[in-house]
Amino acid sequence: MTAKSKKTRAQHDFQGRTCSITGVGSYVPEKILTNAELEKMVDTSDEWITTRTGIKERRIAAKDEFTSDMAAKAALRAMKMAGVTASQINLIIIATVTPDMPFPSTACLVQHKIGAKNAAAFDLEAACSGFIYGIEVAKQFIMSHTYDTVLVVGAEKLSSITDWKDRNTCVLFGDGAGAAILQHRPGTQGLLTAAVGADGEKSDLLFMPGGGSRCPATQGSVDARMHFLRMEGKETFKNAVQTMCAAAKEVLRRCDLEVSQIKCFIPHQANRRIVDAVAGRIGAKPEQVFVNLHKYGNTSAASAAIAAGKIQRGDLILLVVFGSGLTWGAAVIEW
Numbered sequence: 001m002t003a004k005s006k007k008t009r010a011q012h013d014f015q016g017r018t019c020s021i022t023g024v025g026s027y028v029p030e031k032i033l034t035n036a037e038l039e040k041m042v043d044t045s046d047e048w049i050t051t052r053t054g055i056k057e058r059r060i061a062a063k064d065e066f067t068s069d070m071a072a073k074a075a076l077r078a079m080k081m082a083g084v085t086a087s088q089i090n091l092i093i094i095a096t097v098t099p100d101m102p103f104p105s106t107a108c109l110v111q112h113k114i115g116a117k118n119a120a121a122f123d124l125e126a127a128c129s130g131f132i133y134g135i136e137v138a139k140q141f142i143m144s145h146t147y148d149t150v151l152v153v154g155a156e157k158l159s160s161i162t163d164w165k166d167r168n169t170c171v172l173f174g175d176g177a178g179a180a181i182l183q184h185r186p187g188t189q190g191l192l193t194a195a196v197g198a199d200g201e202k203s204d205l206l207f208m209p210g211g212g213s214r215c216p217a218t219q220g221s222v223d224a225r226m227h228f229l230r231m232e233g234k235e236t237f238k239n240a241v242q243t244m245c246a247a248a249k250e251v252l253r254r255c256d257l258e259v260s261q262i263k264c265f266i267p268h269q270a271n272r273r274i275v276d277a278v279a280g281r282i283g284a285k286p287e288q289v290f291v292n293l294h295k296y297g298n299t300s301a302a303s304a305a306i307a308a309g310k311i312q313r314g315d316l317i318l319l320v321v322f323g324s325g326l327t328w329g330a331a332v333i334e335w
């Protein structure tokens with residue numbers, strides 16, 4: 001690695017066992033929804049969406065295409081890259097806020113779709129931070145020698161919980177899936193460190209009121225549009241910038257890395273202005289910053305994983321995410 005010569009915390013802690021990303025894969029649905037099309041649906045404009053968010057278009061899953069379908073497609077691509085067969089997978093973690101159903105878990109549905117009969121399977125709900133939460137959980141199983149091969153997928157059909165009459169939110173989100181295979185791989189450091197956090201006091205900034213035990217579906221809850229996500233945009237924005245900066249600085253500090261040593265900074269793809277504010281505050285140069293939100297919008301747990309497909313072996317990557325909860329996370333990975 002290109003880091004300073006002294007050993008990182010990860011090397012000291014794990015004595016040779018690594019948690020490395022050996023394969024990544026992503027999937028986005030075919031249908032593109034452009035800003036011009038949104039202009040016909042709500043009182044908005046391409047100019048407003050572009051200047052306030054940077055988003056130009058997003059993908060929308062077909063009616064009969066579910067979170068598990070997108071997750072399975074991304075997973076199969078990641079498995080191919082890693083050279084892993086379905087029967088080798090020991091654990092499947094699906095990070096999502098849009099499971100196919102409240103239960104069984106989408107992870108069980110994906111297990112069946114990819115034929116991973118030997119894998120334990122569960123869903124993880126940390127909203128847009130789900131992918132980093134997922135790899136941090138996977139790391140515990142790999143480092144403890146409990147499992148050798150873990151599949152982590154961030155997958156969302158956010159179009160299914162988007163209020164297409166609410167211009168404040170419907171312009172922001174898209175559908176997609178990103179998957180990673182995590183394994184011990186000699187000769188690389190893999191996941192050097194990850195920091196995840198939460199602040200439940202701010203759970204009302206971004207939430208979906210209906211569909212849980214607090215507000216099961218009734219005619220009234222449907223009429224009140226409670227099965228769609230709601231958001232306080234400005235406060236969410238402020239918290240995103242603050243927590244993403246703090247998390248990024250924390251993981252760099254733990255690894256004794258300067259931001260200049262990072263090959264690629266992959267921030268959560270929520271809003272171009274959030275990306276620029278975080279990059280500016282941590283001192284990342286524009287050429288280090290990965291951005292694909294103009295093409296996909298915010299795909300929540302899938303976004304960090306979709307982005308991660310663009311990296312070369314040996315690159316040092318800084319991933320930083322933020323989401324409902326509130327939740328956040330950052331990770332430094334030697335690819």
Ligand SMILES: CC(C)(COP(=O)(O)OP(=O)(O)OC[C@H]1O[C@@H](n2cnc3c(N)ncnc32)[C@H](O)[C@@H]1OP(=O)(O)O)[C@@H](O)C(=O)NCCC(=O)NCCS
Binds near residue numbers: 044232
């Ligand atoms: C949602 C967001 C883009 C709004 O941008 P903003 O600069 O904060 O805009 P404001 O909330 O100040 O709204 C400005 C005006 O634009 C209007 N507006 C909102 N959405 C609009 C749209 N799609 N088209 C046109 N006008 C819109 C608002 O109604 C408001 O009008 P008003 O001043 O007459 O009340 C921004 O706050 C944001 O990105 N927040 C974070 C969202 C996020 O990341 N969520 C996911 C976290 S994982």
